[in-house]
Amino acid sequence: MADVALRKVVKRYDDVEAVRGIDLDIADHEFIVLVGPSGCGKSTTLRMIAGLEDISDGDIMIGGDIVNDVPPKDRDIAMVFQNYALYPHMTVAENMSFGLRLKHYPKAEIKARVTEAARLLDITDLIDRKPKQLSGGQRQRVAMGRAIVRNPKVFLFDEPLSNLDAKLRVQMRIEIKKVHQKVRTTTVYVTHDQVEAMTLADRVVVMNKGRIEQIGTPNELYHKPATRFVAGFIGSPAMNFIPCRLEDVGGTLQLRLTDRIAFPLPPARAARYNALPRTEKLLLGIRPEHLTESHAHLAPGVETFDTVLDVTEPMGMETLVYFGLDGAPVCGRVDPNAGAKDGAPMRLAMDLNNMHLLNEETGVVL
Amino acid sequence: MSTLAIDKAGPSRKVKYGSMSRDRAWALRWSYFFLVLFAIFFLTPPIYMLVTSLKSSAEISAATNPWWVFHPTLSNYVELLTSNQFLRFFWNSSIVSLAVVLVTMLISVPAAFALARMKFWGSTTLATGVFLTYLIPDSLLFIPLFKMLALVQDYTGITLLNRWYVLLFIYPTLTVPFCTWIMIGYFASIPKELDEAALIDGASWLQTLTRIFIPVALPGLIAATIFAFTVSWAQFLYPLVFTTSVDQLVLPVGITTTLIKGDVFNWGQIMTGALLGAAPPLIIYAFLMDYYIAGLTAGATKG
Numbered sequence: 001m002a003d004v005a006l007r008k009v010v011k012r013y014d015d016v017e018a019v020r021g022i023d024l025d026i027a028d029h030e031f032i033v034l035v036g037p038s039g040c041g042k043s044t045t046l047r048m049i050a051g052l053e054d055i056s057d058g059d060i061m062i063g064g065d066i067v068n069d070v071p072p073k074d075r076d077i078a079m080v081f082q083n084y085a086l087y088p089h090m091t092v093a094e095n096m097s098f099g100l101r102l103k104h105y106p107k108a109e110i111k112a113r114v115t116e117a118a119r120l121l122d123i124t125d126l127i128d129r130k131p132k133q134l135s136g137g138q139r140q141r142v143a144m145g146r147a148i149v150r151n152p153k154v155f156l157f158d159e160p161l162s163n164l165d166a167k168l169r170v171q172m173r174i175e176i177k178k179v180h181q182k183v184r185t186t187t188v189y190v191t192h193d194q195v196e197a198m199t200l201a202d203r204v205v206v207m208n209k210g211r212i213e214q215i216g217t218p219n220e221l222y223h224k225p226a227t228r229f230v231a232g233f234i235g236s237p238a239m240n241f242i243p244c245r246l247e248d249v250g251g252t253l254q255l256r257l258t259d260r261i262a263f264p265l266p267p268a269r270a271a272r273y274n275a276l277p278r279t280e281k282l283l284l285g286i287r288p289e290h291l292t293e294s295h296a297h298l299a300p301g302v303e304t305f306d307t308v309l310d311v312t313e314p315m316g317m318e319t320l321v322y323f324g325l326d327g328a329p330v331c332g333r334v335d336p337n338a339g340a341k342d343g344a345p346m347r348l349a350m351d352l353n354n355m356h357l358l359n360e361e362t363g364v365v366l
Numbered sequence: 367m368s369t370l371a372i373d374k375a376g377p378s379r380k381v382k383y384g385s386m387s388r389d390r391a392w393a394l395r396w397s398y399f400f401l402v403l404f405a406i407f408f409l410t411p412p413i414y415m416l417v418t419s420l421k422s423s424a425e426i427s428a429a430t431n432p433w434w435v436f437h438p439t440l441s442n443y444v445e446l447l448t449s450n451q452f453l454r455f456f457w458n459s460s461i462v463s464l465a466v467v468l469v470t471m472l473i474s475v476p477a478a479f480a481l482a483r484m485k486f487w488g489s490t491t492l493a494t495g496v497f498l499t500y501l502i503p504d505s506l507l508f509i510p511l512f513k514m515l516a517l518v519q520d521y522t523g524i525t526l527l528n529r530w531y532v533l534l535f536i537y538p539t540l541t542v543p544f545c546t547w548i549m550i551g552y553f554a555s556i557p558k559e560l561d562e563a564a565l566i567d568g569a570s571w572l573q574t575l576t577r578i579f580i581p582v583a584l585p586g587l588i589a590a591t592i593f594a595f596t597v598s599w600a601q602f603l604y605p606l607v608f609t610t611s612v613d614q615l616v617l618p619v620g621i622t623t624t625l626i627k628g629d630v631f632n633w634g635q636i637m638t639g640a641l642l643g644a645a646p647p648l649i650i651y652a653f654l655m656d657y658y659i660a661g662l663t664a665g666a667t668k669g
Contacts, residue, residue: 072565077566079566081559081563087563098564099567102567
């Protein structure tokens with residue numbers, strides 16, 4: 001087991017920069033998830049750690065040693081691929097022991113390690129089967145078993161759950177978390193699914209266009225996003241962004257959303273945003289769960305407004321309501337018994353204690 | 367209006383369904399018709415060979431129904447199988463074909479692996495080039511090849527012409543390009559992740575080839591083997607040009623040169639020889655087809 005460090009890592013394909021200078025420190029035993037839309041460079045980053053791609057610039061260190069020119073087999077890593085990549089002509093046991101057999105481990109130790117990994121992953125009964133006799137979930141377990149038996153310094157997962165159906169994905173997600181709790185190997189996990197990232201990671205690395213947007217614990221990313229990209233990427237339904245500006249009315253700082261709607265900012269927020277120029281074009285970032293039905297007793301900082309709903313989506317435990325504010329599409333989450341109906345007017349409450357204010361041009365959260 | 371439209375849609379869908387199954391029935395009838403036609407077309411020559419091989423010379427030249435044997439005899443078979451000459455041809459053909467298959471595989475498989483997987487400068491051009499060489503007909507190649515071997519003999523004193531083993535150098539010019547091309551296709555169909563997984567598991571390129579690629583691409587390997595064997599076994603022009611002494615001849619050339627004397631055709635023995643000569647490829651096909659299991663890669667990845 002070891003820590004992993006990336007120092008100004010760059011990957012260029014001809015004249016396209018896929019990864020543009022990444023710095024990342026991954027602690028021993030840590031579970032790191034790289035997340036981002038397709039083409040953001042997360043898989044390339046993982047493959048560079050694995051040694052499957054050369055790095056164009058910078059350094060990659062595993063356990064303190066620079067491994068830039070070390071071939072994959074000498075990096076002491078194990079990788080789980082999206083499409084499993086099991087050897088089709090070998091049984092489950094042979095698949096799992098292939099790496100150990102190549103390194104001429106004693107037979108007794110190979111058997112012990114394979115048995116232990118199979119027990120851990122609950123695939124003991126499948127040990128003599130060929131991959132084609134296994135279901136998708138079972139194949140994914142075997143692929144993980146192949147990684148575990150090697151007892152490597154680092155586990156690398158490349159979108160391992162993308163090929164599974166939704167139900168199995170949730171199940172395997174928990175499975176992976178359990179395995180990591182037992183094995184405690186440093187793990188780098190790539191996914192485009194923000195739910196997977198949030199549920200699995202000790203820390204999440206959000207990537208966009210070959211750069212790191214933000215690194216943080218799932219809670220930090222959710223509650224304190226650094227940029228519009230992170231704020232919009234993490235959370236489902238996504239955060240609403242509503243054009244707005246600040247104005248002073250009678251000595252208090254107000255947030256004006258439309259000609260009709262303006263809210264006084266709660267004191268803590270007003271102090272934070274007071275220095276901003278009033279002419280700056282801003283975006284109000286507010287998550288759907290902070291846009292709820294109005295109550296009789298509202299907490300301080302919660303402001304109400306009237307709107308007409310376009311569409312409602314009953315989800316069972318909540319109802320999602322969609323409406324527009326001066327053309328900006330907005331989504332709110334209301335109680336299923338609040339009486340939200342398509343095309344009907346409704347009074348909603350916005351919790352400004354949980355608001356974010358963003359610079360519209362730079363996308364930076366202020 | 368709307369009910370009328372629904373009424374119309376109902377039966378018309380039914381009619382379409384019926385016509386589809388009728389189409390299928392007709393397609394089946396046509397396919398049987400053409401399959402039987404082709405079977406007759408392709409089986410007629412071997413049947414004629416078999417019928418003729420069972421006749422005596424007198425019966426062959428007699429004006430009777432050529433498709434029927436009135437006095438069956440095995441004399442042609444006995445004569446051929448007891449003649450040292452024929453057994454020599456058979457032996458030469460077997461050695462040459464097996465050795466060529468071996469040489470071809472030893473060159474083609476690593477070449478195809480390199481061209482399909484180790485992306486290096488010019489690898490795509492080289493792969494196309496390999497296939498292009500196959501397109502040059504042997505009837506154009508044999509003259510420069512003959513010249514080259516004559517030059518080798520002049521400069522080094524090594525005699526290759528008129529020796530059966532010269533064919534081991536000549537045949538691969540036909541078999542290697544095509545087999546390499548087939549294997550490139552098979553290797554390219556193996557998911558990239560499979561060799562990456564092997565690479566991470568600690569396998570060298572050679573181990574990846576021998577322990578992952580060859581077992582996974584076995585159907586392709588067998589197809590290439592069958593091709594190389596068939597080409598070597600049936601090759602006529604090259605052995606005709608490069609070997610002349612009777613003890614150096616392979617089967618196809620041996621039969622035609624020794625059993626046709628001037629304008630005297632020993633039809634009975636020619637047919638028998640051709641029939642016996644066709645047996646080994648037939649047996650190899652029948653045997654290897656059982657192992658020709660397509661879809662061996664099923665289960666490697668999501669599919």
